[in-house]
Structure formats: structure tokens, C-alpha cells
Amino acid sequence: MASIRFHIAVFSAKCTHLALRLMGRGATTLPGKVAVKIDPKILQKLCKDRDCVTITGTNGKTTTTHMITDIFRNCGYTVVTNVSGANLLSGVTTSMIFGMKDMKKAEKEGKKIICVLETDEAAYGKIACQIMPKVSVVTNLFRDQLDRFGELAHTRELIAKGLDSCEAQILLNSDDSLVSELYKGREGRTVFYGLSEESMHYNNVTYPDKSGVLPASSDAEYCTECKTKYTYTARSFGHLGAFSCEKCGKKRKSPRFFVKYDLSKNPSDEGYELSLLDAGAGKTEKDFEADTANTAGSQGVSGLIEKRVKLPIPGMHNFYNSIAAVSACVCMGEKIGDTEGLSFDKCAAALEHVEAAFGRMEKISIGDKKICVLLVKNPVGLDRALSFVAGASDAEGIYMLLNSNIADGKDVSWIWDVDFESKEFPEKVYVSGDRYGDMMLRIVYSGVDRSRIIAKPMEECAELLDQAISDSTPGKCLYILPNYTSMLALRSILVKRYHLKDFWK
Amino acid sequence: MTKGKCFSKMDNTEKELRICHMYPDLLNLYGDRGNVLSLIRRAELRGIKVRLVPVSIGDDFDEDDFDIVFLGGGQDAEQNVIRRDFVEVKGPKVKEAIENGMVFLCICGGYQMLGKYYQEHDGTKIECLNAIDIYTVGEDVRYIQDTIYEADFLKEDGVSDSSVLYGFENHSGRTYLGPSVKPMAKVIEGAGNNGKDGYEGAIYKNVYCTYSHGSFLPKNPRMTDHLLRIALKRRYGEDYELPVLSTESEDFARAALLKYKEKGNTAP
Numbered sequence: 001m002a003s004i005r006f007h008i009a010v011f012s013a014k015c016t017h018l019a020l021r022l023m024g025r026g027a028t029t030l031p032g033k034v035a036v037k038i039d040p041k042i043l044q045k046l047c048k049d050r051d052c053v054t055i056t057g058t059n060g061k062t063t064t065t066h067m068i069t070d071i072f073r074n075c076g077y078t079v080v081t082n083v084s085g086a087n088l089l090s091g092v093t094t095s096m097i098f099g100m101k102d103m104k105k106a107e108k109e110g111k112k113i114i115c116v117l118e119t120d121e122a123a124y125g126k127i128a129c130q131i132m133p134k135v136s137v138v139t140n141l142f143r144d145q146l147d148r149f150g151e152l153a154h155t156r157e158l159i160a161k162g163l164d165s166c167e168a169q170i171l172l173n174s175d176d177s178l179v180s181e182l183y184k185g186r187e188g189r190t191v192f193y194g195l196s197e198e199s200m201h202y203n204n205v206t207y208p209d210k211s212g213v214l215p216a217s218s219d220a221e222y223c224t225e226c227k228t229k230y231t232y233t234a235r236s237f238g239h240l241g242a243f244s245c246e247k248c249g250k251k252r253k254s255p256r257f258f259v260k261y262d263l264s265k266n267p268s269d270e271g272y273e274l275s276l277l278d279a280g281a282g283k284t285e286k287d288f289e290a291d292t293a294n295t296a297g298s299q300g301v302s303g304l305i306e307k308r309v310k311l312p313i314p315g316m317h318n319f320y321n322s323i324a325a326v327s328a329c330v331c332m333g334e335k336i337g338d339t340e341g342l343s344f345d346k347c348a349a350a351l352e353h354v355e356a357a358f359g360r361m362e363k364i365s366i367g368d369k370k371i372c373v374l375l376v377k378n379p380v381g382l383d384r385a386l387s388f389v390a391g392a393s394d395a396e397g398i399y400m401l402l403n404s405n406i407a408d409g410k411d412v413s414w415i416w417d418v419d420f421e422s423k424e425f426p427e428k429v430y431v432s433g434d435r436y437g438d439m440m441l442r443i444v445y446s447g448v449d450r451s452r453i454i455a456k457p458m459e460e461c462a463e464l465l466d467q468a469i470s471d472s473t474p475g476k477c478l479y480i481l482p483n484y485t486s487m488l489a490l491r492s493i494l495v496k497r498y499h500l501k502d503f504w505k
Numbered sequence: 506m507t508k509g510k511c512f513s514k515m516d517n518t519e520k521e522l523r524i525c526h527m528y529p530d531l532l533n534l535y536g537d538r539g540n541v542l543s544l545i546r547r548a549e550l551r552g553i554k555v556r557l558v559p560v561s562i563g564d565d566f567d568e569d570d571f572d573i574v575f576l577g578g579g580q581d582a583e584q585n586v587i588r589r590d591f592v593e594v595k596g597p598k599v600k601e602a603i604e605n606g607m608v609f610l611c612i613c614g615g616y617q618m619l620g621k622y623y624q625e626h627d628g629t630k631i632e633c634l635n636a637i638d639i640y641t642v643g644e645d646v647r648y649i650q651d652t653i654y655e656a657d658f659l660k661e662d663g664v665s666d667s668s669v670l671y672g673f674e675n676h677s678g679r680t681y682l683g684p685s686v687k688p689m690a691k692v693i694e695g696a697g698n699n700g701k702d703g704y705e706g707a708i709y710k711n712v713y714c715t716y717s718h719g720s721f722l723p724k725n726p727r728m729t730d731h732l733l734r735i736a737l738k739r740r741y742g743e744d745y746e747l748p749v750l751s752t753e754s755e756d757f758a759r760a761a762l763l764k765y766k767e768k769g770n771t772a773p
Contacts, residue, residue: 151580217533227586229530229562410649411673413719416539437761441723444754445542457761 009039013097028086032093043089044130046096050103051336052115052131053328054168056124056159057139057179059381060321061087063313064139065118067325067354072114074350075329075341078106081116088123092131112341114332119162121155128162134335136168137328139320141178142238142380143219143417152178152219169331171324174255175200175240177220177230183253193257193327195319196277196285197242200234201263216383216419225250237316237387238380254286255279257327259319260306267316268391274319276326276351278305278344281334307348313356315388322351361388366498368474370394373490376481377408379417386423389479396476397428399468400443401461401486402435408484412438420446426479429453430468432461433486461486462493517552517748522736525571527615528579528587529559535675536719537577537612543722543729544573551748553737562590568602572736578613578718591618592634600636608736609712612721616707616714617641617678637709638683647677651766652695652717654705659727669693671724671762672705672717680716682707689715694766711735724762726755 013031020027035042055065062085069081080099082092096115106113119127121141128136138159141152156178163170163186170186173179174194183190218238222229223245235241244251261267261274279285280303288304311322326347333342356362363372374389376382389395404412412435425448431440432455440455456464465480472478482490494500526541545555560566579587591599603609603619617623620639623631654670661667670690679699682688688698689706697705698716706715713732715721722729734747 153580215529217536217538218530221530222586410651411535411675411719413536413539413673416536416542416720416723417533421542434765435762437758437765438720438724440761441720441754441758442539445539445546445723450754455757455761457764 003039005039006042006045009035009042010097010100012038013094017094017098027094028083029088029090029094031097032086032090032095035093035097036089041130043093043096043127044132046093046100047115047131050113050115051332052117052133053135053137053332054117054119054124054128054131054133055137055139055324055328056119056121056162057137057173058121058142058155058378060139060317060324061118063318063356063360064137064321064324064328065116066360067321067351068137068328069116070354071325071329071347071350072116072342074353075346076112077114078102078111079114079116082118087118087120089127089130092117092119092127112338122158125158125161125165128168129165132166133168135171135328135332136163136166137171137324138173138179138182139324140173140176140240140380141219142378143217143414153224156182169335171327171331173240173320173324174253175236175242175320177224177239177243177250177252180253181224191257191327191331192253192255192284193320193323194252194255194259195236195240195323196258196260197234197252199260199263200236200241216379217417223248223250236320237384240320254284256281256284257323257330258285259323261319266391266393267319268314268388269393270314271310271312272314273308273310274322276307276309276323276344276348278330280304305344307345309348309351312352312354313361315361315384317384318361326351363477364494364500366469366500369469369472370475370477371469371480372477373480373482373487375484375487377484379414382415382418382481385479385481386418386420389426389481390424392477392479394475394477395426395479397430397468397472397478398426399430399432399465399478399480400439401431401458401480401482401490402433402439403458403483403486403489404435405485408486415439415442425452427452428468428471430464431455432458432464433483434458458486458489461489462497465490465493466497520552520737520741521554521556522548522573522733522740523556523558523571525566525574526557526559527566527574527576528561528591529577530561531587532577532579532584532615534578534580534614534718535673539720540577540610540612540722541575543726544575544733547726547729547750548733551750553733560595562587566595566598566602568598568605568607571607572740573608573610573732574602576609576611576615576618578615584614584618588618588631588633592632596634596636599634603636603710603712606711606739608732608739609714610722610732611712611714613676613716613718616716617680619712619714620680623678637707637712637714638685639680639707639714640683641678641680643678645677647675648696648700648716649675650695651762652697652705653693653766654690654695654697654717655693656690656728659731661727664727666759667727669759670717670721670728671759672715672721673719674716675718676716680707685709689713711739724755724759726752 013035016031016034017027069079072079082095170190174192220239226248228247230243233242242252256279329347333339374385376385436455619636620633621635624642626643652672652674659668687708688704692705738745
């Protein structure tokens with residue numbers, strides 16, 4: 001039975017929520033904070049006997065969470081999930097409190113309930129034991145705002161601590177050497193997902209690279225076991241790829257769930273088709289290698305399931321997010337005994353109906369013009385976004401905004417870690433944000449002529465947006481790449497000046 | 506056409522700059538590669554051919570192959586990987602190069618590694634290269650902030666802010682200089698070497714060390730040019746003159762940064 005303390009905590013959270021909304025403010029974390037103050041174990045109580053999926057890692061959390069949520073909903077589940085960014089104890093608690101109503105209703109109607117919770121990678125260690133997830137996804141580990149979190153090895157330890165505090169089935173990215181290592185000591189409950197090696201770009205990782213400049217700074221070139229440099233037979237991006245250590249024998253694990261795609265196709269194209277595959281419980285891609293070599297289109301070959309889907313959210317990093325999401329849903333189905341309702345086929349098919357979250361490649365029409373916002377928070381995110389824009393056939397302009405508030409990380413030097421040099425920029429380049437000078441210089445140093453760039457301080461970012469939109473040609477797209485706080489500013493500009501919907505929900 | 510490009514046809518086609526990028530696969534934190542990009546860019550715009558060579562674990566280091574050496578900073582785990590290679594294997598040759606006047610730019614972890622030792626929080630002393638007379642003591646409080654320094658050797662007539670260096674520091678080590686080493690600059694804003702004596706970085710012969718990460722050279726084109734100049738003079742003789750090159754884009758970024766700092770920033 002829930003305690004009085006619990007009820008007071010929930011009540012106080014609701015009052016806080018109401019007060020904040022009356023003041024016209026977003027209320028995604030403060031109600032939870034209040035509740036936790038009153039009942040420190042409230043999250044544990046809220047999650048008790050619930051079927052929870054957690055998603056953590058440095059990149060792709062929000063999109064993966066979003067995809068998992070949509071798949072479950074498509075498969076008939078009632079889903080409680082948290083709003084992007086509200087992924088600390090307070091945010092997760094807020095979401096669970098306000099999900100109570102939906103859950104009660106669903107229980108009455110006899111509907112199945114799932115909680116899909118994005119958790120901050122640094123907070124995961126502390127809150128996993130309260131959520132007690134049945135399935136826990138770790139997306140990847142890339143350098144983030146290092147001035148805030150310390151170092152990647154430390155972040156991984158925090159995640160490991162969280163994994164050990166619960167009994168979740170662990171879904172790990174096989175292609176990330178930092179993440180996949182988390183299987184150690186947790187062998188019995190780990191499942192890998194990744195890109196099929198044949199579908200990775202065979203990057204030449206020589207130095208200097210093809211364009212004669214520098215490869216992007218990498219996070220994990222050396223074996224964490226024996227400090228020998230990894231050999232890569234293939235890479236997808238960053239340090240993700242088919243790595244192996246010649247000295248100690250550590251190497252990429254063959255995944256159960258994997259993606260295949262045609263390397264000749266442009267992953268920036270909308271509605272791009274790819275294959276999702278499931279080797280089946282206890283098996284991996286490797287078990288089918290002989291088969292796939294001999295049989296073209298291995299549909300159904302000795303248990304290997306292949307599903308072709310049109311992905312509504314393009315970009316190669318979304319291949320990872322997609323397969324992570326489908327694996328999470330399928331594994332949850334196995335855990336809770338709904339292998340029928342959450343079959344691989346159904347989960348994969350549901351992906352086609354996923355919609356982009358704001359700031360994550362959603363194309364927005366403004367009159368006859370189009371904009372697309374790509375939130376970039378760290379080097380690999382920016383690398384993927386620039387690569388995506390370079391490949392987009394409708395890219396005519398790019399508008400980059402860089403702030404350096406505490407939530408962004410005070411240090412903007414990470415923009416120099418990104419390989420701008422190998423990316424083609426659209427014809428028109430606009431730059432704003434508090435650190436517009438830094439960003440302008442970064443672009444100039446990559447070889448873009450200074451005369452092509454219009455750079456304005458943050459105070460003029462709205463006017464610059466007007467200009468960028470008015471400069472663009474109907475049918476073409478203006479790609480906007482803000483970092484975190486500049487995205488918040490941009491969002492309110494879009495609401496006020498262009499009367500777009502309020503994205504707070 | 507940018508101003509910069511006008512100079513690209515200058516008669517420097519015979520000239521070459523050979524950059525040694527030490528441990529690029531391990532020491533690559535906080536945008537340190539921006540410094541290498543700066544050296545490349547401001548040399549190439551002058552028509553100087555650039556050869557960039559990575560020298561990592563197990564690779565030979567021979568000072569005759571290079572005009573300038575860049576050594577950045579890394580995460581702790583990565584610095585431990587290279588310490589043995591750098592101190593024990595390459596150490597003697599690096600020391601010799603330094604004594605012979607090779608141009609070095611060393612940032613943060615790279616700066617500390619040239620010194621005598623690094624004393625950890627618990628008192629453990631980690632032996633370093635002992636190439637220059639400095640030592641570092643790790644403390645709990647980390648200095649993380651935008652910085653401004655003033656370096657007298659960069660003073661140029663007619664350019665008001667020529668000696669001003671912009672940076673960003675992120676370090677918990679406190680570095681102290683011995684008598685044979687000069688500080689690189691005076692601290693105007695920030696903590697500098699140790700938060701106490703008001704100085705930042707170190708100069709020993711042609712070795713330049715700083716705690717300023719990331720976009721240190723991009724934001725300080727006169728520092729970039731200074732390094733290029735001494736490296737090329739060393740190669741082509743004292744008569745060599747580095748061609749004039751516009752700093753318009755860099756100055757735009759510096760002015761923007763100054764405006765931002767003056768505005769003050771307390772937003773979350």
C-alpha cells in the first residue's frame with residue numbers, strides 16, 4: 001500500500017505543476033523535484049511492478065526513446081514516457097507522476113502498459129535501482145560536454161553501476177568498443193545490436209585522411225584492456241565499427257539484431273529503405289554468415305528474420321537508433337511473454353510510422369519555405385548533422401547557432417574536434433549564438449569563403465532567421481543546427497514569430 | 506575572394522613546413538586539433554607546402570624530419586597509455602630536439618608531461634620527461650573558464666590587441682616554473698598556471714606551453730604566425746621573412762568574443 005508520504009508527494013507535485021502552468025512555464029522537472037524532496041523513494045514506488053525500458057548513452061537517447069514509444073503504441077500498448085531532456089531523477093519522476101492517470105485508465109480498460117524512460121548517462125547509476133527496468137538500452141559513448149561530466153571512462157563506470165543495481169536485460173551497441181565492453185560479468189543478460197559489417201562505410205582511417213587534413217578526434221582508438229591500437233576492418237562513424245585488438249583478442253561481438261543497407265544509397269534521402277534483421281534468441285549474425293553468403297535475400301532462412309522498412313527519419317545514425325528501438329521492444333516482448341504482440345515483424349513495421357521529435361530532423365513548412373532543425377550537442381552529433389546536410393539534395397542554406405551557457409557546456413572548443421573539412425557546406429551559411437565568432441571562424445578554417453557567411457550575435461538571431469528563410473527558394477530547405485540553449489531560444493522564436501505549435505508537450 | 510586568398514600566390518612555393526603531430530589518436534581533447542589546423546591554414550595561405558606527420562606509440566621520432574612539434578592533452582586514461590612511450594622510448598630524442606631549439610607547442614597534458622613530475626591528489630609522484638624545469642601538483646578544484654592573457658613577445662606596433670591571447674582553461678593541475686623557464690604570458694582573466702602567481706604557460710628555448718585548450722591558435726593568429734616564423738627561420742635562416750597575411754576573420758572572432766565577455770554571461 002502506498003504510504004501517506006507518497007500521496008503527499010504526488011499531491012505536491014501536482015500543485016507545483018499547476019502553479020508552473022499558470023505562470024506559463026514548462027513543468028517537466030520541478031514537480032518531480034518537489035516530490036522527491038518529500039518522498040525520496042517515490043520513483044521506486046511509482047515504477048514498482050511496472051514494465052520499464054530505460055535508454056541511456058551519450059547520443060541518440062531522445063530519438064530512440066521516441067521510436068520505442070511509438071512502436072509500443074502502434075502495438076497497442078499504453079505508454080508512459082518522459083519529455084526530452086527531462087531525464088534526471090526529477091524529470092523521470094515528474095513523467096511517472098503525470099503518467100499515473102493514463103496508467104489507471106489503461107488498467108481499467110485492461111490495456112497493457114509500458115514505461116519508456118530516457119535516463120541521463122551520468123544519472124543512470126543512481127536511478128536504475130529505483131526504476132528496476134526489465135530492458136535497458138545503452139546507445140553509445142561519445143565525448144560530450146567533458147567539462148561537466150568528466151571523462152568517458154567515468155561515465156561508463158556510472159552506467160555499469162546502474163546495470164548492476166538492476167536485473168534488466170541489457171541491450172548494447174556491438175559497434176561501440178566502449179559500450180560493448182559492458183557485457184563483461186553480465187554475459188547471461190546481454191544482447192547486442194549493431195550494423196552489419198558489410199553495411200558499414202569502409203572508411204580509410206589513415207592519417208592525414210583523403211582530403212589531406214585531419215581525421216576527427218576519436219574517443220576510443222586504443223584497447224581498454226591492453227592499450228593496443230584497435231584494427232578496424234570497417235567503420236560506420238566515429239569510433240563505431242568492426243574493431244579488434246590484435247594483442248589481447250578483444251573484438252566486436254556479433255549482434256543478434258542488425259541493420260543492412262545498400263552502401264550506394266544516400267542515407268540523407270527521406271524515406272530511405274533499409275533492412276532490419278533478427279537472428280533469433282541466443283543467435284547472432286555470425287551464425288548465419290554461411291547462409292547469407294549463399295542465399296540472396298535471406299528471408300526466413302533457418303530462423304533469420306529480415307524486414308525491409310522505409311525509415312521516416314533519415315541519417316545513418318538513425319540506423320542505430322532504429323535497430324536499438326526494435327531490439328528493445330522485441331526483448332521486452334520476450335520478457336513479458338508477448339512475443340506475438342511484439343514480434344520482430346510488427347515492431348519493425350511500426351517504425352515506418354515514427355515521427356521525428358522537434359530538433360531531430362523534423363521538416364517544418366513555413367509558407368512555401370521549409371526548415372529542418374537538427375539539434376547538435378556534441379562532436380559526433382555535429383559530425384553526423386553536417387554529413388547529413390552535405391548529402392541532402394534539398395539543402396540550400398545552413399544556419400548554425402552556438403551558445404555556451406552552463407547547460408551547453410561553457411567550453412566551445414569541441415567544434416574543433418569535428419571534421420568540418422571533409423563536409424560540403426550549402427551555398428548560404430548563416431551563423432549566430434553567443435559564440436558566433438567562434439563558429440564563423442571554425443567554418444572559415446574548414447575552407448568556406450568568408451564572404452559566403454553571414455554571422456550575427458545572439459541578439460540578432462531572430463532577424464537572421466527571417467533573412468535566412470526569406471533568402472531560401474521554395475522547394476529547398478534551410479537546415480538549422482542549434483546547440484541546446486540556442487535551440488530553446490529558436491523554439492520560442494518559431495512559436496512567436498512563425499506561430500508554430502508550442503513544443504513543450 | 507577573401508583577403509586571405511590574395512596572399513596565396515606569394516613566392517613561398519619552395520618553402521615547406523613539416524609538422525609533427527604527436528599522439529593525434531590519443532591526445533586529442535578539447536579541440537586541440539584546431540591548433541594543427543591553424544598552423545596548416547596560415548602556412549598554406551602563404552603558399553608554404555605543409556607536410557603533416559602523425560607520430561604515435563611505437564613510431565620513431567627524429568628531429569631532422571620536422572620543423573614544429575605539436576603535443577596536445579588527453580583524458581587521464583589516454584595519458585597513461587602514452588606516458589611510457591613518451592618518457593622512456595621517445596624521451597631522449599625529444600629532449601635533444603628541445604635543447605637543439607626545435608619549435609614545440611604543448612597544451613595542458615602535453616605541457617605537464619614535459620616537466621619533472623606530476624603529483625597526484627594522493628601524493629603519488631608520476632615521473633615525467635624532465636625536459637623543462639617545471640612540476641605540477643594535482644588539486645581538487647578544477648579551473649574551467651574563458652581566459653585572457655597578455656604576451657609581450659607578440660606586441661606589434663599599430664595593433665592595439667596584438668599581445669592579447671584568448672583561451673579556455675580546463676585543468677586541475679597547478680604548475681610551478683623553475684628559474685630556467687619563463688612564463689608565456691601574464692594572466693588578465695582566469696587562473697593560469699597555478700592560480701597564484703598571475704602567470705600562464707611556459708617558454709623554454711623554442712618550446713611554448715599553455716593550459717589554453719582547443720581553439721587557442723585559431724583565436725590567436727599572431728601566436729600562430731610567431732610559431733611559423735621561428736620554425737621557418739630555423740629551417741631557412743634568419744633572413745627568412747614570413748609574408749604578411751590578413752587576420753580579418755580571426756579578428757572578427759576575437760571582437761565577438763570580447764563583446765560576449767563584456768556582456769557577461771550568467772544564463773544557466
